[in-house]
Amino acid sequence: DAKTTQPTSMDCAEGRAANLPCNHSTISGNEYVYWYRQIHSQGPQYIIHGLKNNETNEMASLIITEDRKSSTLILPHATLRDTAVYYCIVRVYGRSSGDKLTFGTGTRLAVRP
Amino acid sequence: NAGVTQTPKFRVLKTGQSMTLLCAQDMNHEYMYWYRQDPGMGLRLIHYSVGEGTTAKGEVPDGYNVSRLKKQNFLLGLESAAPSQTSVYFCASRHSDRNSYNEQFFGPGTRLTVL
Numbered sequence: 133d134a135k136t137t138q139p140t141s142m143d144c145a146e147g148r149a150a151n152l153p154c155n156h157s158t159i160s161g162n163e164y165v166y167w168y169r170q171i172h173s174q175g176p177q178y179i180i181h182g183l184k185n186n187e188t189n190e191m192a193s194l195i196i197t198e199d200r201k202s203s204t205l206i207l208p209h210a211t212l213r214d215t216a217v218y219y220c221i222v223r224v225y226g227r228s229s230g231d232k233l234t235f236g237t238g239t240r241l242a243v244r245p
Numbered sequence: 246n247a248g249v250t251q252t253p254k255f256r257v258l259k260t261g262q263s264m265t266l267l268c269a270q271d272m273n274h275e276y277m278y279w280y281r282q283d284p285g286m287g288l289r290l291i292h293y294s295v296g297e298g299t300t301a302k303g304e305v306p307d308g309y310n311v312s313r314l315k316k317q318n319f320l321l322g323l324e325s326a327a328p329s330q331t332s333v334y335f336c337a338s339r340h341s342d343r344n345s346y347n348e349q350f351f352g353p354g355t356r357l358t359v360l
Contacts, residue, residue, distance in 0.1 A: 168349075175249075175335050175351025176288065219287065232278070232303065233349060235287035 136220045136236060143242040150207040152239050154220030157201040163224050165196060166233065167205050169216040176219065176235070179205065210243045217241070247271050249352035251336050257358045258326045266321040266355050268336030275341040277319040278303075278349065279311060281332040288335060294319055295341070326359045333357070 137155040144150040156165065167179040180187055180194045182203070187194045193206040207214050219238040252267040268277065275296050280288040280303075290303030294313040308330060310322045319338075323330060333356050337349040 173333075173354070175337070175354055176349075177351070178348040181348075232290055232293060234304075235280075235289075237285070237287050 136222055138218075138220050138236065138239045140237070141240040141242070143244055144210050145244050146212060147209055150210040150214065150241060150243070152205040152207075152218050152220075152241065153202065154205070155202045156220070156222045159200050159222055160224075163222050165194065165200075165203050166221045166223060167192070167194065168219045168221065168233075168235070169214075170219070170238070171213075171216040179218075210241075212243050212245065215241060215243045249336055249338055249350050251334075251352040251355050253355060254353065255356045257360065258323075259360050260327060262326050263322070263324050264326065264357075265323075266334055266336075266357075268319045268321070268338075268352060269317055270336075270338040270350070271317065272338065272340075272350065273316070274338035274350070275316070276339045277313065278337040279309070279319065279321045280335045280337065281305065281330075282335060282354075283332050291321065291334075326357075328359045331357060331359045 164181050164183050166181040168176040169179055170176045180189055180192050182194045182196050196203045217238040217240050219235050221233050249270045278293040279291040282288045289305050291309050292303050292306055292311040294300045297316040300311045300313055312320045333354045335354050336352040339349045
């Protein structure tokens with residue numbers, strides 16, 4: 133699985149967009165990009181995933197560069213409840229080996245009032 | 246739907262004691278996972294299961310055993326607890342359906358301290 137690189141921490145003002153970058157320069161053609169977040173003391177929560185097209189759901193948008201070597205998770209209107217650690221994970225999807233996810237240390241996002 | 250539940254929520258053990266952590270899910274998921282998370286670190290996979298009666302080792306399996314006798318339950322055992330096993334333990338599950346795209350559902354965690 134490709135390795136990911138994320139900033140250790142970021143902050144943004146409440147109500148503004150939070151843009152969380154992730155570098156995955158060694159990603160291969162059949163690897164998806166997944167984002168999870170972990171609010172303090174809770175279990176991680178799935179946010180969104182994508183292969184090569186930009187994706188949007190009720191929680192966030194995922195922008196993947198054309199060469200797929202990096203991506204950005206966008207929280208369009210951050211709230212205090214979005215304060216969490218955000219994990220970018222790259223993984224081949226398939227039924228082999230239980231589809232294990234490898235969590236790094238993620239980006240700690242602090243949303244300021 | 247309770248989702249993924251974990252029992253107990255907190256536990257303190259003495260070195261050498263044994264215990265079992267229970268994970269239960271009511272979503273009829275085939276895959277289940279046990280992770281540990283140490284302070285300031287990401288999650289590390291201990292063991293996982295792709296179906297009832299099957300288990301496999303993850304990244305950090307030493308000192309732990311697991312069993313999946315029923316589809317809805319995944320047990321994590323510590324036969325002889327050590328202080329290095331002080332951690333927060335998370336259980337997760339997911340469908341094997343291709344359309345689930347690796348979305349894992351996590352439990353609330355068990356905070357274990359080994360003295």
